[in-house]
Amino acid sequence: MAMASLARRKAYLLTRNLSNSSSDVLKYSPTVTSFSRGFASGSEENDVVVIGGGPGGYVAAIKAAQLGLKTACIEKRGALGGTCLNVGCIPSKALLHSSHMYHEAQHSFANHGVKFSSVEIDLPAMMAQKDKAVSNLTRGIEGLFKKNKVSYVKGYGKLISPSEVSVETPDGGNTVVKGKHIIIATGSDVKSLPGITIDEKRIVSSTGALALTEIPKKLVVIGAGYIGLEMGSVWGRLGSEITVVEFAADIVPTMDGEIRKQFQRSLEKQGMKFMLKTKVVGVDSSADGVKLTLEPAAGGDQTILEADVVLVSAGRSPYTGGLGLDKIGVETDKIGRILVNERFSTNVPGVYAIGDVIPGPMLAHKAEEDGVACVEFIAGKTGHVDYDKVPGVVYTHPEVASVGKTEEQVKALGVEYRVGKFPFMANSRAKAIDNAEGLVKILAEKETDKILGVHIMAPNAGELIHEAAIALQYDAASEDIARVCHAHPTMSEAVKEAAMATYDKPIHI
């Protein structure tokens, strides 16, 4: 039975288009992928060597080992888990949760009849809980490496040939790690802006914003993207006055327009101020604070904005510094991303790249999927990642999650479509817990009812979105979701009702 289902799954995977990914993804299609190449340089110790121990790299290393490949992973930061675990997803979610609890205690508990005389913030304790979560998880990956027999090489890796990585070890030494297949998973780094020097004290990147020792009175955030809105939420809830300066006309420019408008209104209600279509042209920091010179994006009169701390969150760049790409001739695009084909192979045979360092969404779960698919290809199996179906979540309150296309994208494709919506105001669980802001929006092809995109704004949108992600992956119709029995009372019922609204009528509104 198990064998039969495995065979069916293999046959199914093979029928799927492995390169059905979106516009800017995996464009490079060199004719170089060779899985039976001859190896010129010396005797190889490893089948796979991964440079970078982030979600892309460590997952690739574990999966490679599970597939029976002798694997080593080189990491320079002294801890596994990459940006995500050390200075990204995990510490930010820890602080988002802690600050949300404080905010709820101040503003919502009394509505539920829970009263107390005063609530205080103990910032060092809050930071310590975040640090504990990070260190437990990074140590957990070391444990997984041991369990799966992945060699963990600490140090800075540099490609010296397509099958050799020279590693500067923490004790100042040097060692060469050899591999038949090398996977570059070096991730991304903060993108600084011209004329702005990040000191991680008053002019901070996300890394500094995760470790402030005092709550700033005024925090100016440059860039209304994922990091700006999440870290702005953290410090805003703890008492900072937040002003977000955004170059574009909208916050999170990639989000569905209708959802984005509601999201912005919600953040404004929480006290976040937005200066859209505005650029920062200069930053002057003195002992007393920081002065930012602003200008309308289209040009015009300058104004001055004062802050105690400025967060620079205007995007991230692929991290390839000192990696030796030039030495072995790995091709990159204009903004330094490594170009790969649909098997994650670069133009240099035997050298692959995955995660934030290649085109595609800069997300941890996408990096992990890349990693698994890449080593499956290396092992002669079939890997699969569809960048059109990677969910995205902004972990504010409410959260905003989406998968598939926005209404703007569907319109641009010229596809005839239907929209089904359901507000949480009409969802019994949301009303019961007094947390009913937001909605579910489903876009489906008019002719076939096939789901094209799902957008959710809700307290737990990041969990709810996976029902939609599965539906999209299986090319489901909105009616498929609507006819699945959903437990009551749950927030998930709003997804079912929005699906009913897409092809027919919802019940509860």
Ligand SMILES: Cc1cc2nc3c(=O)[nH]c(=O)nc-3n(C[C@H](O)[C@H](O)[C@H](O)COP(=O)(O)OP(=O)(O)OC[C@H]3O[C@@H](n4cnc5c(N)ncnc54)[C@H](O)[C@@H]3O)c2cc1C
């Ligand atoms: C504040 C913040 C919050 C985020 N929150 C989320 C979130 O909630 N959800 C989400 O999906 N994504 C989130 N992200 C994005 C996520 O962190 C990245 O998409 C993800 O970490 C990319 O994984 P990666 O393995 O490609 O690279 P990375 O995680 O950047 O890992 C690369 C690793 O390679 C190492 N390295 C680099 N060069 C070398 C070298 N030459 N030798 C040895 N080692 C090297 C680096 O030290 C690093 O540890 C967040 C990012 C930030 C900054």
Ligand SMILES: NC(=O)c1ccc[n+]([C@@H]2O[C@H](COP(=O)([O-])OP(=O)(O)OC[C@H]3O[C@@H](n4cnc5c(N)ncnc54)[C@H](O)[C@@H]3O)[C@@H](O)[C@H]2O)c1
């Ligand atoms: N919840 C999550 O999944 C999560 C959380 C944090 C970070 N991330 C990832 O990390 C990456 C980096 O996050 P980010 O928020 O820095 O980037 P982002 O791309 O999400 O947002 C950057 C914002 O800065 C704006 N901007 C760019 N230059 C500007 C300028 N000069 N002045 C004013 N605004 C400017 C852009 O228009 C954009 O809105 C993202 O790609 C995201 O995928 C994900």
